Amino acid sequence: MDLRPELLPPPVSRQRLGELCAEVMRIAELLETGPELAIEAIAAFNEMSGHGYVALDFAEYDASRSREEFAREAARPARPVVPDITRDKLVEIVRRLLTAGPESDWYLCLLEANIRHPRVSDLVFHPSDDLQDASAEQIVDEALKYRPVAPCPPG
Structure with missing residues (x-):
C-alpha cells in the first residue's frame, strides 16, 4: 500500500x-x-x-x-501528527515497522504521534501473550481500543 x-x-x-x-x-x-x-x-x-x-x-x-x-x-518533526490518518494507513505503518527497515524510527515516531495508546510501541515490539504473532491489523485494532481514563474531579 x-x-x-x-x-x-x-x-x-x-x-x-x-x-x-x-x-x-x-x-x-x-x-x-x-x-x-x-x-x-x-x-x-x-x-x-x-x-x-x-x-x-x-x-x-x-x-x-x-x-x-x-x-x-x-x-525530522518530533511529533508528526496527521489529523485524518485512517486505520488502513496505521496498519501500513505497523507493517513497515514489523519489517524493521531503515526508516523504522520514522514510522515508530509517526505511530506514537497518531495513536493515543501510551505504550503502542510495546504492542509492536514487546506484545503480551495474546498478541504474540499478531498481524498489523490486530496490533492497530488493539491500539485503537485504548481509551484514557479521565481523572476524578476534585472534591
Whole structure:
C-alpha cells in the first residue's frame, strides 16, 4: 500500500545531515569537557530542531544508533501528527515497522504521534501473550481500543 507524502519519512539533505552530525558530536564532546556549556548547546539544539533531547541522549546515543541516525531523527518533526490518518494507513505503518527497515524510527515516531495508546510501541515490539504473532491489523485494532481514563474531579 502506498502512503501519502505526509506519512513518508521527510527527506533530509546531506548538508543538513552533516550540520546536525557535527552539532551532535560537539555537544557530546562538551558533555565530557564542559558540561555547563553543553546545557546551553542542548537548549539551542532543541530550539532549532523542535525536539526535547536531554544530556543523556547526546552522551549515549552511540549505544543504540549512529550519529547519522540521531541527526536524521533531529532533522525530522518530533511529533508528526496527521489529523485524518485512517486505520488502513496505521496498519501500513505497523507493517513497515514489523519489517524493521531503515526508516523504522520514522514510522515508530509517526505511530506514537497518531495513536493515543501510551505504550503502542510495546504492542509492536514487546506484545503480551495474546498478541504474540499478531498481524498489523490486530496490533492497530488493539491500539485503537485504548481509551484514557479521565481523572476524578476534585472534591
